[in-house]
Structures are given as structure tokens and as C-alpha cells.
Amino acid sequence: MxxxxxxxxxxxxxxxxKAIAIGNTFWEETAxxxxxxxxxxxxxxGYLQTQEGHRFLNFSCCSYLDFDTHPGIIQGAIRALEKYGxxxxxxxxxxxxxxxxxxxxNRLSSxxxxxxxxxxxxxxxxxGVLPLLASGHFSGNRKPxxxxxxxxxxxMNLYKPVCGDETEVLTSPxxxxxxxxxxxxxxxxVAYVCDGTYSMGGHAPVEDLLMLQDKYGxxxxxxxxHSLSIMGEKGEGYIRSSxxxxxxxxxxxxxxxxxxxxxxxxxxxxxxxxxxxxxxxxRFGGPLAWSQPMNVAAxxxxxxxxxxxxxxxxxxxxxxxxxHIDLFDARVASEQQGNGxxxxxxxxxxxxxxxxxxxxxENGFYVSPVFFPIVPRDQAGLRVMLRAGVEESEILRxxxxxxxxxxx
Ligand SMILES: *Cc1c(COP(=O)(O)O)cnc(C)c1O
Numbered sequence: 569m570x571x572x573x574x575x576x577x578x579x580x581x582x583x584x585x586k587a588i589a590i591g592n593t594f595w596e597e598t599a600x601x602x603x604x605x606x607x608x609x610x611x612x613x614g615y616l617q618t619q620e621g622h623r624f625l626n627f628s629c630c631s632y633l634d635f636d637t638h639p640g641i642i643q644g645a646i647r648a649l650e651k652y653g654x655x656x657x658x659x660x661x662x663x664x665x666x667x668x669x670x671x672x673x674n675r676l677s678s679x680x681x682x683x684x685x686x687x688x689x690x691x692x693x694x695x696g697v698l699p700l701l702a703s704g705h706f707s708g709n710r711k712p713x714x715x716x717x718x719x720x721x722x723x724m725n726l727y728k729p730v731c732g733d734e735t736e737v738l739t740s741p742x743x744x745x746x747x748x749x750x751x752x753x754x755x756x757x758v759a760y761v762c763d764g765t766y767s768m769g770g771h772a773p774v775e776d777l778l779m780l781q782d783k784y785g786x787x788x789x790x791x792x793x794h795s796l797s798i799m800g801e802k803g804e805g806y807i808r809s810s811x812x813x814x815x816x817x818x819x820x821x822x823x824x825x826x827x828x829x830x831x832x833x834x835x836x837x838x839x840x841x842x843x844x845x846x847x848x849x850x851r852f853g854g855p856l857a858w859s860q861p862m863n864v865a866a867x868x869x870x871x872x873x874x875x876x877x878x879x880x881x882x883x884x885x886x887x888x889x890x891x892h893i894d895l896f897d898a899r900v901a902s903e904q905q906g907n908g909x910x911x912x913x914x915x916x917x918x919x920x921x922x923x924x925x926x927x928x929x930e931n932g933f934y935v936s937p938v939f940f941p942i943v944p945r946d947q948a949g950l951r952v953m954l955r956a957g958v959e960e961s962e963i964l965r966x967x968x969x970x971x972x973x974x975x976x
Contacts, residue, residue, distance in 0.1 A: 581728035581737065590941045601922050603929060603937060610637065614957055616934070624929060625962055627952055628936040632798045632910050633885040634957025635830025641872045645831075648868020661861045662850050668867045675874040680804040682815045682837035685846050686862050686870075687855070690793050690824035690834035691723040696853025697789065697820060697836060698724065701759055702731035705848060706820070707787055711735040712759035715751055717772075718742045721763050721791055745776045752784035764792030764807035764821070768938070768951065769904040769911045771795075774810045781818055790821045797828035798889055798910065803877040806909075808837060815839035830876075831869035833862040889956040892963055896954055899967040900975075910954040913938070916975045918948040924973050925950060933966050950975070 598604045608624075611617035614634065616624055635641055648668065649655075657664050669686065676684040687693035697706075704711040714731050716724060719742045731737050740747045740760075752758050760780075765771045772790065780786050792807045800809035807821050815821070816839050825833040838845050849856050862870070876882060889910060897905045902912040916924050918939050925937035928950070939948040950970070954963070 581732055582725070594939070594942045597922065597939075598937070601926055603922070603925050603934075606934070615932075624932045624934050625958055626934045627954070627966060628934060629953055629955060630794070630827035631830065632828040632889055632953070632955055633830065633882075634955055635797070635828065635873060635876065635885075637957070638830055638873075638876065640876060641830050641869045644872025644875075645865040645869040648864050648871070651868075652864045654864060656860045656863045658860065660857060660859075662857060665861065666864065666867070668864065668871065669861055672862075672867050672870050672874070675871060676835055679802040679874060679877055680808055680835070680837050681802075682804075682808065682821070682839065683842035683845065684835050684837055685849055685856075686825075687834040687836065688832075688859060688862055688866075689826065690791060690822055692855040692859065693822045693834040693836045694723050694791065695727065696849050696856040697822065698727040698761065699730050699734065699854065700848060700852060701761075701787065701789060701820070702734035702737075704735070704757075705852075706845070707757060707759070707818075710757045712757040712787055713738065713751065713755040715740050715748060715758060715760045717760070717762040719763070719766055719768070720761055721767060721793075724761055724763075724789075724791060743770075743773055745773060745780065748777075748786075749780060749784075752780055752786055757787075758784065759787035759789060761789045762791070763794070764790040764805065764823075765794040765909055765911075767794060767911070768943075769902070769909070769913045770907070771806060771909060774807055778811065781816075785818065787818045788820075790819070791823070792821050793824040793827055794911065795828075795909070796823040796825075797830070797877065797882070798886060801883075803829070803882055803886075817841060825866075825870055825873070829870070830873045832866040833870055885956045889954065892954045892956065892958070892960070895960060895963050896952070896967055899964075900952075900970050902949075902952075912952045912954070913947075913949045914952055914970055914975055915947070915949040916973075918945045920973075920975075921948045921950060924970075924975060927973060928966070928969055931965075931969055933962075933969070935966075 608616035608618045673684050713736045715738045762772050790807045792805045795806035797803035799806045821837040825831045902914045904912045921937045921939045928935050935950045
């Protein structure tokens with residue numbers, strides 16, 4: 569009596585009750601075992617140190633090239649603040665912007681061989697781009713059916729309901745090219761949304777995707793946050809370096825500057841019609857329009873990072889990372905063994921994985937355990953992320969501890 573009826577069609581794309589119940593079970597268990605909520609400072613030699621004096625190396629760190637502690641990048645932030653004397657102009661960039669922001673976008677454009685506009689983060693970039701993609705504003709006003717890969721990052725999935733308000737939204741099984749081709753046969757306009765490199769390991773089958781693009785005119789939105797800087801001659805990432813020549817008008821690549829790139833912010837790479845796309849994003853791209861742009865410290869750090877990406881130091885660090893990946897892969901088995909990427913999910917039984925994580929932590933390594941219910945029971949494991957800036961001896965010690973613990 570008098571009860572409000574629930575509107576039809578709720579929870580088509582997300583369900584917080586379910587997500588929170590699952591997530592809390594995971595986080596409570598992690599916190600109880602002391603593997604979350606850790607407070608630590610940077611100490612000598614790239615170690616982290618808690619207030620109680622426990623020293624450890626972070627092996628679940630996305631700063632794959634250790635640029636986040638690069639003195640040149642830190643100095644870049646300081647220099648820019650001193651030079652401009654302001655954090656930002658506190659007004660949308662549509663109206664007034666700092667010349668250094670345009671300088672940075674030009675630098676990134678030439679590094680990544682694409683038109684580039686920046687955002688305060690990859691998440692903000694995605695928030696700006698996906699709704700406009702759904703409404704057909706990147707595809708000649710023809711709304712595409714949007715297909716999100718099942719394993720697409722949270723930052724993209726968050727916008728499924730928003731996209732679903734503009735067009736039809738589907739979720740494909742992970743990396744399933746047959747599914748995708750069926751959708752392309754069925755619908756005239758399709759836009760696929762995926763990670764270039766996945767946070768839990770693995771990557772998009774870029775050649776197959778480009779073939780589908782060629783054959784059906786499929787639009788592709790890549791979030792390649794995990795491979796920017798670590799791959800490509802100028803650090804343009806796995807996806808950009810897999811696409812010869814210019815980006816076409818059917819491809820957008822978003823990536824964070826917060827991970828291997830070593831500064832703070834996000835970038836959007838796109839092809840021709842540069843000015844049109846940039847204006848559309850600046851005016852209607854959600855937080856790109858209503859939030860502040862990257863602040864001066866982030867711009868200064870990013871310009872310094874661009875200098876490093878344009879120098880031989882980039883390749884030295886990329887090579888070192890590669891050696892570390894090979895060193896680890898030669899000792900420890902994982903589904904990602906030999907794939908050339910730094911993220912390795914080392915399987916462990918669901919019952920054992922937390923104890924393994926604790927054992928490693930006590931021995932000076934932080935590695936995040938993932939277990940049921942955030943992953944199926946048989947997919948539990950330790951998420952090891954390799955880095956350039958650690959000693960080889962530490963990688964050997966970590967590998968040995970994993971083997972001693974009877975993992976894989
Ligand atoms: C880390 C990550 C993000 C978040 O990047 P921010 O710039 O910090 O918002 C987005 N997408 C993917 C695939 C990521 O791995």
C-alpha cells in the first residue's frame with residue numbers, strides 16, 4: 569500500500585549493493601591482515617618505511633620506470649611553480665589558459681605522434697570522451713552501439729549508464745573477437761571500449777582489433793594507461809606504437825600521466841580534425857570543461873618528463889624494466905609469463921594467498937593479494953608489478969620467496 573514502484577530497468581550496468589558487499593569482504597580481510605591502510609614514507613634506495621620503522625619495496629607499484637622519484641621531474645614541478653607563481657588560473661580553460669599547458673600538449677603531440685589534449689587524470693579524460701562517443705559526436709553524428717570489454721577498467725565502466733542513456737551498450741566477453749565481429753555484422757556503427765593493457769595482466773589483441781576496424785569501420789577507444797612510457801620509441805605505449813603512421817579518425821587512446829610517465833595528469837590522443845575534437849572536448853567533455861585543467865606543478869613535471877622521454881634515458885630505463893621482467897619470468901610462472909609486460913598475476917590457492925602476501929611483506933616486499941570474491945576462487949593470486957628502479961638481487965630474492973612459499 570502506497571509503496572513506490574521501482575522503475576523498470578534499474579541496475580542494467582551497475583549494482584552498488586552487490587559491488588560493495590563483494591568489495592567489503594575483500595577489503596576487510598585485507599585490512600585485518602595488515603596489507604591495506606599502510607602508511608609509509610619514501611626512504612633511501614627506493615624503499616618505503618613505516619613509522620614503526622618497517623622497510624619494504626613496493627612491488628605493486630605502477631611507476632614501472634621509477635620516474636616518479638626522478639630528480640629532473642621533481643625539479644620541473646618546482647621550477648614551473650616558481651616561474652609562473654600560481655597553481656592555476658582558477659577558470660575553465662575554454663576561457664583562459666596558461667601557455668605552458670599548450671606547450672605541454674604540443675610536446676606530447678610530437679612525442680606520441682598524435683593530436684593530444686590533457687586532462688587532470690585518465691579518469692577525467694574518460695569521463696569527457698565516452699559520453700560524446702556514445703552520442704555519435706566522434707562519428708559524424710551517427711550513434712554507435714557501444715561494446716565494453718568485460719574486463720574494462722572501472723574508470724570506463726562507470727560511464728556505462730551515461731552512455732546507455734545515449735545509445736545501446738553491450739558487454740563483450742574478454743578479448744572475444746568473434747563476439748565483436750558478430751556485433752559489427754549486426755550493427756552499422758560500433759564503438760569498442762577496452763584497455764590497451766589490462767590492470768590484472770594481459771593486453772588487447774590490437775592487430776585483430778585494427779582488422780575489424782578496417783573491415784567494418786569500427787571505432788576503438790583504448791585506455792592504455794599501463795603501457796604509456798614503458799613501450800614505444802618515445803614512450804607512446806603499446807597501442808600507439810602498434811599503429812603505424814597517423815591515428816585515424818576512428819581511434820582514440822587515453823592514458824594516465826600518473827603511472828610510468830612519472831608526473832600527474834592524463835592525455836587523450838586522437839587523429840585528424842584535431843581542432844574540432846579539441847574544441848568539442850574543451851566545451852562538452854564533462855570535467856575537461858567544468859574542472860580546472862592540469863595545475864602548474866603537474867605541467868612543469870610533465871614538461872620535464874617529456875624531455876626525459878625525448879632522451880636516451882627513456883630507452884635505458886625501458887631496457888632495464890625489460891631485463892627485470894625477463895629475470896622474473898625465467899623463475900616464476902604466471903599466466904603472463906613471457907608477454908613482455910610488467911604485471912604478473914602469480915597464482916596461489918585462495919586459502920594461501922593472504923599468508924603469502926604477509927610473508928612477503930615481513931620479508932620486505934609489498935605485493936597485493938587478490939582473492940575471492942573480487943576474483944573467482946581459482947583465480948586468486950599475488951599481483952606482482954615489476955619496475956626498472958630496483959636491484960636485480962631484490963627481484964631474485966622476491967622470486968625465491970615466492971618459490972619457497974610453494975607458489976606455482
Ligand atoms: C590507473 C588507471 C586509470 C586511472 O588513471 P588516473 O589518471 O589516475 O585517473 C585509468 N585507466 C586505467 C586502465 C588504469 O589502469
